[in-house]
Amino acid sequence: MSILVLGTVALDSVKTPYGARKEMLGGSAVHFSMSARIFTKVILVSIIGKDFPQKHLKFLHKKGIILASLIKTQGKTFRWQGEYRADMNAAITLATELGVLNSFRLEVREHHRKIRNIFLANVDPDIQASLLDTMHLPGLVGLDSMNYWINNKKKRLLKVMQRADLFVANDQEARSLTSEHNLYQAAKCLLRLGPKIVVIKKGEHGVIFYSKGLMFSLPAYPVHKVVDPTGAGDTFAGALMGYLSTQKKINSQHLRKALAYATVSASFNVEGFGVNKTKDLTRQDIESRLKKFRLFTNF
């Protein structure tokens, strides 16, 4: 079954120890789509400005991403400028220009409102809520957020969390949302806020999965040269939700496998700037790295 993702489409300018790039195609919905598309059909819901390069639209279309609910409006496309120093786990935001995100009104096509698998990537919790209001029969709902919303719109975020099945957060976000330092305590706390499944991403340290029936963890796939981690979390979520969307019923075996696919997909993302390493990724690439990953972690 197909998946609908709500998130940002951005122009990212990034500096890392391996170089700098200006106004690359980026944003949470884009990175999510790059890995989700490998497993299923992806409908991208977002907003761009009149300045958005046509070549990027062509590229997304060519990748099979459905763009009929992507709004193009007066104003500037969302831009993010960031830097990574030695610690590639933490981005330093240099500038954010919200542009058209300031006046984001959803326009989801009627036939897209019937889609049951939904991922609410990082945007204003109010927009996330209104997307859910729009949908006819949400099935599997995944949710992501970021520290900015935790600090500035916590109440609204908590309301959306009550409507989510699966909540993904990085370790910092999980800690600041729950005031628990121990990540298992934090995960337990997050479960009490609504979602049935909590996934805590720890960047280079892998991931923790927590639900009532299953506790599970994986290290990150070993990457010797992290070129640009921007979008790794979204790429992770894309494979996770993309794979789960293809399952009729989700059992613990599917969840384990989805997490492994997600880990492997994210490892490709960080090896290049922007979508460089994920744009041509195939299922075969992922399966082949999954085999190596199994050797890397099973005992």
Place this chain on the structure above:
Amino acid sequence: MSILVLGTVALDSVKTPYGARKEMLGGSAVHFSMSARIFTKVILVSIIGKDFPQKHLKFLHKKGIILASLIKTQGKTFRWQGEYRADMNAAITLATELGVLNSFRLEVREHHRKIRNIFLANVDPDIQASLLDTMHLPGLVGLDSMNYWINNKKKRLLKVMQRADLFVANDQEARSLTSEHNLYQAAKCLLRLGPKIVVIKKGEHGVIFYSKGLMFSLPAYPVHKVVDPTGAGDTFAGALMGYLSTQKKINSQHLRKALAYATVSASFNVEGFGVNKTKDLTRQDIESRLKKFRLFTNF
């Protein structure tokens, strides 16, 4: 085959969010012994002062630890005082009294010098080197150190590293020894310094294993309440080296399993103060948690 460990025997005073304890039995050689003894016979080489409580000696003897090369001398036993706040990964050292460690001269019994499996736990690299000089035919040599020696006696430490087969370090130590932030790059760098095997411990984030033929990683065993992490690294090393000491030839399957035993053993250690949770640990306890750990991480 038995294993000889050189390290400290200490009286530890520790404060954590779960309470405080004064002058507990501790030290690198003690924590190492607590898990290594589960797999093989342990010979403890260290030094204590006249003030060392007799009950601790009785306890170690009762646990089967061979104490014939443990020196008792004039002066005070080594004492460490530390605190852990929310981030249980990092100890804050409040006080260190070296005491008898200041004048540590090895006195290893002749029949102990024939032992082939050796672990050089964290002490002055010069003492580690002189232990190796003392031994007749070192076989498997494991080595640990700490930031203090990396900063103050790096050259001497590098000399000992050339004589070690297996080097264990925590992530900070690996980074500061190699000036590499990426831990795989750091591990590669450490391999060039002599050891054939590098194990990087990441506390709550698990472990990375790196050798020419095998790259391997495990998350930490999930612990919901980290009471006192003091000695977790030594407990880890004890099970790792203890299990490997029982193997005639070491292959990659043994290494994976040793790392899993080590991870599980360390998880017991952090659940209680000092040696509280490791002092009565049995092989059965470890095997049973290993089973759970497999479910926790295999996909």
